[in-house]
Amino acid sequence: MSTERTVRFSLNGRAVKAHVASHESLVQVLRDRFDLFGSRESCGQGLCGCCTVIVDGKPVSGCLYLASFLDGTSVQTIEGLAPADDRLDPVQEAFIEAGAFQCGFCTPGFILMTKHLLAENRAPSDDDIRHYLTGNLCRCSAYPEIVAAVKLAATKQRGG
């Protein structure tokens, strides 16, 4: 029923390969082959942003992205964001300082999207942030704190 193929790609900066079946999604492969749990399937329809993964510099819904297409790509997950075990990315620091999460399940998706937003726009307004992150859902509704965290992260990244 399903065919397997081997895909070679870069995962958080390291060359990896995996044998994947045609039905498997990126989020399943990250979970089942690489023990990376930060991108999470939640709504299963690409509507909540919990499964966000950066592929070739662009955020994708990991639950809808077929793993077969990974060959030759560069994949970044939340686990690859912190520069060291004892040091966090400024966006991660900002999310902690602003208290921008409660249960934490959606947080990796928000952080990766924020990373991408700040790469495009160094000083986003409240409105920019709300529109850019509107595809990420937080059921604990830490939205005011998330907006504050993104602004704080922007300041940190600008060296402010």
Added chain:
Amino acid sequence: MASQTLTTPAMPAGQVGRSIPRLEAAAKVTGRAEYVHNMSLPGMLHGKIFRSVIPHGKIKHLDLDAARAVEGVFLVAAIDDIRKVIAHPYYGPAFHDQPILADGKVRYAGEPVAVVLADEAHIAEEAAGLISAEYEELPGVYDEVEAHGAQVFVHDELKPAATFPDLAHLLGRRDTNVALDFQLRRGDADAAFAAAEHVFEHHFRTQPTMHTPLEPFVSIADASGGSLTLHTASQNPSFVRIEIARLLGWPENRVRVKVPYLGGGFGGKLYIKLEALVTALSLIARRPVKISLTMQEQFFMVMRHAATIRIKSGVDKSGRITARSCEVWWNGGAYADIGPRVTQKAGFTAAGPYDIDNVELNSYAVYTNRTPAGALRGFGAPQTCWAYETHTDMIAAKLGIDQLAFRRMNLLHDGRPQATGTILRDAAIDKVLDRVAERMNWGTPLERGTGRIRRGRGIAIGFKGITAPTTSVAMINLYADGSCGLYIGTVDMGQGSDTCMAQIAAEVLNLDAESIKVIHPDTDVTPYDMGTLGSRSTFHMGTAVRLAALDANQKIAALAEELGVPPNSNLPFSELLRRKYRMQAGNIIGIGSFIPGYDKPDQETGQSANVTPFWGVGGSGAEVEIDIETGEFKVTKLVNVADVGAAINPKLLAAQLSGAAIMQLGFTTSENMLYRDGQLTNGSFADYKIPCLLDMPAVFINEFVESRQHDGPFGAKGAGESTTIAVSPAIGNAIADAIGVRLMDLPLTAEAIHGAILAAGIGGDDEH
């Protein structure tokens, strides 16, 4: 003396009241926090559920052969298979009415009928799609009021659980859909209505909604060697252990329940959800079994009660409410879950936070052929508040009294009896209302507009009782190196309990909160806790933690005395342990256990001298802008104020209040589980819209008032639900203020507003 050579640790004073980040913050921002979602065990099978497609019927035939023939399928199970390991496979916290899989009959569309186990989830899913069932369809009952008197019965007879003694009289009752009938009588409502200057009566409805935690329900069972370990996304591990042990006929010590972080709960992940099913399957398969629901499947698990509420008030010449009667029908769905408790707890506050001498309340838990209903952030209080605060606003408008003034005139104050007769204490209802009014600039006129865009504002206030009597036990383990572990059954599902409990322990033990390790629920390790629900943890578990820390301090003092160390020497306990055991060894263990006082309400009158451990109080104010041509509207300002006692961690608390209010904003303006002929038509995020960043009101204020719960830990009480209570009526009242038309049913949508505007003929002539 040796003590003089030791450095006394700096006093980390003021642990309570510090806004420290969550203890697990780094784990959550790096994606490494532990959830059941992440877990797998060696040899684990994945289960997929085959569900009923009809709302009510007898199962005539179930064809499992095609599923069994799929390569990679390990097992396909129906109720007869479950019975081989659990002879009486019915569970529930209030009634033992829910079968682990459908037992000859299905009672709602989406009910689990069979399960496929396979090594890989996608094989199980494919095989489950090959199962077919034939049913003899039965007429269904879906509406809570119709079901109350219907001749179609969801259950043949009532089966109350022995754990709730106040339900014992319902045992064996037949030919009814009413699982519980709570009533309260205070004063003489009939006489007061007859004597009243004005009598008002209105009917309200609230819609079914779902918790939709972003981590969908997930449980793993691992049964081997006569014992069982469950890893489950549960809000009450102690209950899971007790109920699973009961089903199996095992002692509690053979059932171990472990809970890591939860990706949200909101009342959904309570009692038994997938735990009984995975337990039975693991016993049959003799391998670990995991079932992870999809977001779509969550809508078939549990929901918030829809309700129909009739409310009637008598008012005297001066504007005092002299009598109020309420009848509440709760749509409980096919299985009782905790619905009977919602019926009772939200029942006794259904007349609102007002000082009314004559009160008559009837509250009915009604079975219907829908998804079972249970607890959702407020235990029914947001539903009843929708009714009483809209009703109260309508009375004020009719009498020509300012909405705030009318509420102040009738407000219930500390020292006065609530409808149950319990004397109100430490409920800052007046302060909350004052703060809402202040933040809404209520005294300043609002420009309402005369053209296409109209503006309005509204306020509302509500309260809730807390489930009682319930127990929490905490344990503190002081290790020989001077570090500390806190062992509690409270589940951190995002509310920040790990952090707050560590702060309480740290305050008493004179440690830094960040240095304390909170050991997550593991029923083999952590002591009993009734559950993480109903705003109870800070008050109940917080008190138990405080007592455990005091107990540890007493044991430190006793050890110092035993060793001949003078009092007030400030020797660290690690040094005391070293002196006693002559090496880094031993422990000091403090235990704290707490159950608040409670007086069971009288069966006939609902009267009680002590009906709740504390009162949750929440007030809201809203401003709206409405386009009267389309009905589209925006909540431009939302103010939420709660009485939470003293704040253990003000920043976490403010986020919790804000989050609860936004959740209720969704339940007010967009979320609605739409049923047609007993079938849910919008059970996914594609059609069921929860709030996103763009739904945030432009002005959004969340505050708590200065107050103190006299018997709470450091003056604190619970806060998880308070700002859900009054959001809906505040917005509804603002809409009425803007367009002069009342919406009586939730949710408040553009379509509903447009319909109401058309019906009332507003705006038409000035525009054309």
